[in-house]
Amino acid sequence: MLEFTDEGATKDCPALVFQFTGGKMDQSKKTQYSGAIRHKDVCFCAWRSIAFYFFYRFEVDQESFPDLSSNADWYDIKVLKSAKKDAKAEITYASQNASIHRAFKKVGINSSHTTHAGRGSGTRIAELNGASLDRIRRMGRWDSGSLESRYLTHFNRDAIRICNGFPGRKGGFWLRRDALETPLELQQQIFPAIEMWMHRLNDENDAAYQNSKSAAAFIKLMLKLRKIILQDAVLWRQLDSENRIFKEPVFSSAAFKQFEADLLVYIEATHTPSTMVLQETLPVIEQKSSEVLSEVKAHNQAAVAAV
Template sequence: ITAQGKTNQFGRLEYAGCLRYKNVLECPQSALAIYLFERFQCANEPFPSFARREDWYRIYLLKHQDLGREVPVTYRMQYDNMCKVLDALHIQSSKKTHLNRGGGARRAEDNGASEAQIRRAGRWSVEKMQGCYLTGLPRESMRAMAGFSIHPGGFFLPRGTTTPSKSLQQQIFPGVDDILLQVETGKLERDLAAQGFLRLLQYLRVVLIQDAVVLRQSQPHMRFLAHPVFSSAEFGAFANEMKPALETPEKPISVAIVEALPELTNFLDTVQTNQIAQSQLAEHTNDRVEQLAALTQQAYVSLSGQIQAVAQKQVRVIVTVQHQSLPSSPPPTSGALVSSPPSSHAPISWISSSSAPPASAFTSSSNSTANPASPAIPSALLRL
């Protein structure tokens, strides 16, 4: 993570990364593992204390050679060391500290990386979208720099297929596991940076052991290989276990296809992506159909219950009968079959669930002063 690069015009954190290289002599991860191992186990530099942030935040990764680890390496020291390296390799160049920047871009181009990916890796002409929104690493350029195919799925490292035992790992950076556990459980100050650095050491010790097997064969004079860890019986057993993978590396079929037929690989990846999309669409459609079927079933059950309730429900009939007196009515004729008895204007009502009112269902009340002899015409109102 970088925050003060000269190409950082937007004041945000920027990320840089690298893969393990196919050639162990060029691998930056291997170089970092060897450097830290020599500092803490060969040169016997005290391992940092992680009890508090201030105990280790002032320690530099690239420290000053003479003034201690709390003073960073100077530009002059970097320049002098690069001159020594170039002289030892008989390389003539006007570039010294800036040599690898241009060389890395040309290497990525030779291995097939696109110009856009190289620009992202080197942060040349960073556009606003890349500077403000894209935080991912330029993986295509990283794969090209490591010596692998730029297409996804083409990374295969034979020396990384065999994992050393836990006891052998713990001989590199001993005590890291216990310190990490104390930081995670709060016995030491909780700090994400401390956890990240300690996990990095756990990863780098695996890298160091695997790469040491290869380097011991090709570069046996390297200083760190003189450490007792790499002459132990346990390391020798691991080297023998790893030997078949180095001599006859068997690439997975997927990696072989990527290297031999990259266009076919892209086509197969596209087909797989389309199949996944179609499968997800079909699952979504099935879910919607099931939801609609459930809603339809619920509506049918509810409607059936309502219809059944109406079919079983009794009809309530209310009949209201009113008698009205006529002011001047002639006497009843002989043809009258029924003569209404005197009554008041109060209504007579009945309630029944049958289709005809029973005789006993009528109730009446009399509050009128009308003439009892006056005939009346019944008027009935039927309400359901």
């Protein structure tokens, strides 16, 4: 996880980072990266997906929260684990493929691609929303050369913004659902083991945890995820209130119901900040100005030629 700064009216802009080492569409075996910020539309948000995936594992399915005592105790836990109870067994390609097939069938998607279907659709979404060919190529790691792989930063922020529903320019990131502070007492109902591990990591007398940077980074991620779970649940429940996840006690608590009511009122009553409107309008103004200048230039050239 990285933090993108100065992205817009919403100050907190975490970037979910993915690391790749080769794959079906890349046989180079070079380590490459991609990323996603929170999507403007909660339905398409990668952060929401990973947040509720972990919520399901640790809260609904009652998988034990990782033991961060030593790296050996938790480094082998898989993000995408198999359906078995063993958290250190990774999901197989066959299982992943079958799960996507079932999901596609349920919502009526006909596609010859499954495990990398998002690669093509993401490219088309970026193009439809105005991303340049160069931005798309770099974001999707299409034919990346030595300049990008060796010397440039790993993220094309313009394309990342566009693919997540925001203008490509810096300064347009604004999420209504991230406007209200999530009460701490409500946060602590999700992944409650976080507080215990935070105490150990910050305990000067507990030397074993003082240099555990990876454990601290994991706790930082989980703290971010539980806030996202609560914020995104408010809007997701409007669309899928019967989902098994929303049967969990936290979503029927008085604290959540109050937060939900407050956030829905805020979202309904709040207009887009003027700075965000300007960010969305500027590209249109620039395009129109360029068209007018081109027409004037063509007219002048024609007039000169006539003389």
